[in-house]
């Protein structure tokens with residue numbers, strides 16, 4: 001394998017400025033690659049980590065933290081189509097660059113590959129080193145609703161960038177107990193680094209909350225393709241502090257951006273609460289909904305497959321059900337009570 005002996009991990013952050021939940025998963029995969037190749041583990045980010053974050057990175061064995069010297073845009077395509085990270089590759093690109101399969105990684109990783117000549121493998125569920133004499137990288141990708149796994153084997157002739165789907169490693173991604181390294185911080189770029197002591201706090205924004213980080217999601221489908229239904233869905237999401245998402249037809253027909261589509265060919269989510277409105281529950285949609293603590297389905301068809309996955313099903317017309325739920329939530333009733341009142345059922349919803 002050629003190139004500098006480094007594995008890079010991008011430090012994704014949520015809108016509150018905290019490290020994203022799956023940074024540990026990225027570091028877990030990166031650490032095992034580093035052990036196999038004797039490579040150095042480097043973290044990249046757009047701001048200097050806090051003391052606690054540096055301690056966490058040190059436990060993972062991160063040797064260096066490189067800071068991009070300016071805030072990165074949420075949609076880097078706005079920056080004339082070039083990856084803002086391309087300059088960092090320089091003459092010594094890493095062997096492997098791991099990014100989260102979130103809204104940022106989905107845009108930046110392919111751009112980085114295009115700018116640096118790296119190979120890009122999107123949405124992997126794991127990445128390991130082949131144990132042969134000439135080490136190769138093997139990236140696993142789930143297909144057909146996770147019924148099959150395809151393995152992509154890559155030699156080391158070019159750098160590789162992958163995006164790792166959130167939850168792929170899961171709870172096993174715990175850092176080792178002891179501090180392995182004391183990472184050093186390198187700042188790149190002319191502009192000052194944003195302060196980590198005074199992060200910008202954004203309230204949950206249903207329009208832009210990253211689906212991978214959203215604990216609550218309200219998703220709508222073909223049953224809700226009218227301006228009235230969409231505004232009811234938006235109001236329900238606002239009251240719940242939830243992100244708005246949709247099925248593939250909702251994206252195909254322009255009711256949501258493609259980044260808000262959930263399913264096999266969209267985002268994979270693990271919310272605590274998932275509310276569906278006018279979604280039938282097709283397998284390709286449900287492939288993107290991983291173990292929600294509570295799934296509440298609103299659908300006018302009692303035979304809709306979504307009810308097979310729901311903790312609480314409300315059979316009814318959304319134009320009648322949603323205003324009633326919204327009114328109850330506006331009166332301060334918890335969702336469980338409001339939804340159960342609609343059905344007469346007992347619910348375990350929050």
Ligand SMILES: Cc1cc2nc3c(=O)[nH]c(=O)nc-3n(C[C@H](O)[C@H](O)[C@H](O)COP(=O)(O)OP(=O)(O)OC[C@H]3O[C@@H](n4cnc5c(N)ncnc54)[C@H](O)[C@@H]3O)c2cc1C
Pocket residue numbers: 220221222223224246247248249250261262263264265266277278279280281282283284285288298299300301304316317318319
């Ligand atoms: C290769 C492949 C990949 C795919 N990837 C995805 C993916 O990533 N994500 C995805 O979502 N789909 C995906 N699909 C499409 C998927 O198979 C389904 O076609 C799609 O999920 C259906 O979307 P829907 O539930 O919005 O629409 P429908 O299946 O048409 O369901 C609409 C529902 O709304 C209900 N309804 C209608 N009016 C009302 C009302 N007034 N009140 C309440 N309920 C009402 C109906 O009873 C119905 O159940 C993929 C398909 C293929 C072939």
